[in-house]
Amino acid sequence: MSIYRQKPQYTSRPTLLHRMGTLLLFLLLIAGLASAIFLFFFRGYVVDTPDGPRLEMPFLAKETASLPTISNDVSVTIPDKDTNPMPEPLHAILLSSDSIMEKTARTEMQNAGCNAVIYDMRTEDGSLHYVSDLSLAIESGASASLPGLNDAIHDMNETADLYTIARVSCFPDSKLTEAKPDLALCRASGATWKDASKGAWLSPSRDEVQSYLLDICRELSALGFDEILLTNCAYPTKGTVSQVDALGDESIDVLSVTLEDFYKEMRSVLAAQGVHLSIQWEQPPESESNKASSGQTLESLVLSADRVWMDLDYEEAVNVFSTQGLSYSNLSLVSILENPGKSSFSWALL
Numbered sequence: 001m002s003i004y005r006q007k008p009q010y011t012s013r014p015t016l017l018h019r020m021g022t023l024l025l026f027l028l029l030i031a032g033l034a035s036a037i038f039l040f041f042f043r044g045y046v047v048d049t050p051d052g053p054r055l056e057m058p059f060l061a062k063e064t065a066s067l068p069t070i071s072n073d074v075s076v077t078i079p080d081k082d083t084n085p086m087p088e089p090l091h092a093i094l095l096s097s098d099s100i101m102e103k104t105a106r107t108e109m110q111n112a113g114c115n116a117v118i119y120d121m122r123t124e125d126g127s128l129h130y131v132s133d134l135s136l137a138i139e140s141g142a143s144a145s146l147p148g149l150n151d152a153i154h155d156m157n158e159t160a161d162l163y164t165i166a167r168v169s170c171f172p173d174s175k176l177t178e179a180k181p182d183l184a185l186c187r188a189s190g191a192t193w194k195d196a197s198k199g200a201w202l203s204p205s206r207d208e209v210q211s212y213l214l215d216i217c218r219e220l221s222a223l224g225f226d227e228i229l230l231t232n233c234a235y236p237t238k239g240t241v242s243q244v245d246a247l248g249d250e251s252i253d254v255l256s257v258t259l260e261d262f263y264k265e266m267r268s269v270l271a272a273q274g275v276h277l278s279i280q281w282e283q284p285p286e287s288e289s290n291k292a293s294s295g296q297t298l299e300s301l302v303l304s305a306d307r308v309w310m311d312l313d314y315e316e317a318v319n320v321f322s323t324q325g326l327s328y329s330n331l332s333l334v335s336i337l338e339n340p341g342k343s344s345f346s347w348a349l350l
Contacts, residue, residue: 157224
């Protein structure tokens with residue numbers, strides 16, 4: 001048996017040209033991979049210039065902070081909402097909502113010898129005299145529903161030389177407290193507390209209550225009122241207030257801080273809208289046996305209000321501040337009167 005040994009097969013060595021081609025292909029692959037990585041991570045630093053694309057790296061940039069820059073941004077000027085100057089002294093008259101629809105506000109104001117008009121936009125039962133988009137106002141039935149009312153209010157507020165004030169009763173509210181009893185001031189038993197007029201009150205300490213009132217005033221600002229007057233903006237002091245559970249648990253300081261914080265937030269909200277804030281002072285009870293506190297202090301009004309309205313004549317109002325050592329130079333005192341007062345003092349006919 002013959003055994004044949006297979007001859008080894010030899011291959012020719014690669015030529016120089018073949019080696020160079022292989023090296024070139026390898027370099028092209030490396031370059032392509034590097035380009036892909038570069039474009040992925042640094043594509044935001046390649047900018048077009050008149051001389052072609054250019055790489056601008058933050059760490060290679062020269063210091064230019066001290067050099068002036070040219071901006072092509074168009075500046076937008078936001079117009080001041082307060083187109084009507086704040087009358088001083090103020091001579092205001094309360095008008096019925098009929099004058100809004102009938103467009104007689106300016107005539108009635110001039111006939112009364114006044115320079116401002118007041119409208120009840122939220123009454124003591126919680127009713128709103130405009131159409132609100134707020135869910136609480138709609139659910140409680142507080143919102144007005146008259147078609148075209150808001151348009152008429154807005155048109156009135158745009159009337160030249162007509163300064164308008166929206167009066168807002170804050171915490172008395174029989175409508176919302178009926179819909180949401182958990183927001184009401186309650187007795188120790190949990191039942192809703194009622195004042196001498198059988199009306200319920202919202203709890204000033206509840207965030208939801210404060211937010212509701214702030215939103216109402218935002219809506220009134222959007223309707224074009226120049227000023228918001230807050231009334232009943234304190235804890236109740238009349239009636240069987242000793243039965244109010246919250247007033248028994250909280251100290252006078254806590255009540256005062258609650259109201260002061262609310263006033264400050266209201267001032268901030270309205271100032272952003274170019275609207276002035278007025279707050280009516282709730283006089284302390286005359287009876288010494290009634291130790292209830294409204295929580296409202298003149299100091300808080302001085303800090304937050306543009307005007308303080310008082311159910312006193314001007315001399316009496318000044319005396320109230322003087323006896324407490326308070327300065328009222330930065331705000332206006334408005335006397336609530338039944339008949340026109342002196343032309344040199346601020347007064348309102350309510």
